[in-house]
Amino acid sequence: DAMVIQNPRYQVTQFGKPVTLSCSQTLNHNVMYWYQQKSSQAPKLLFHYYDKDFNNEADTPDNFQSRRPNTSFCFLDIRSPGLGDAAMYLCATSTSWSGASFQETQYFGPGTRLLVL
């Protein structure tokens, strides 16, 4: 089945130790997103890729970076995790959306729960 896969499902890291979360998709969608979701809150968009074009949200901290080496994979790098970065990180995909039109359905992965010690 076509899907969005996230690894690992749970990640424990130490304060200040870099960590990378991965996302892959078999939907062949142009757009991939990374969201941060804290308990009982709405998902917060960090950035998205339209193909290889990177779009950063204005309030995303510099501590968060992303890479998309090909259509199928996207990575979230947290350079120096702080206690406040502990959250669920959600990857999502959608069909073509250049930001100059209307967005259609997003498909989400199961998420990676990050714990910072």
Add this chain to the structure above:
Amino acid sequence: KQEVTQIPAALSVPEGENLVLNCSFTDSAIYNLQWFRQDPGKGLTSLLLIQSSQREQTSGRLNASLDKSSGRSTLYIAASQPGDSATYLCAAGNYGQNFVFGPGTRLSVLP
């Protein structure tokens, strides 16, 4: 800037009841509105997507309505079951913007 709210934050009902979840948005010039389900510790699953030209969408026991003029959408769940227990989020889509999510309503259906 679009803002989305959902009331109540949590809801508990006995099995078999019909229930309504509410979603409000501030910018009525939306193109579409989507309802998602989120099980504890998991990602979001799309339930229904309503285009601005539509008034409602139905899928099984779920019915979502959209009233752009009042800035509201409702998700109606008929004959609720314990398996419906989850958090339900709505997300509003405006031109040139990513979906803006509400914080969700946590639903518990008691056997």
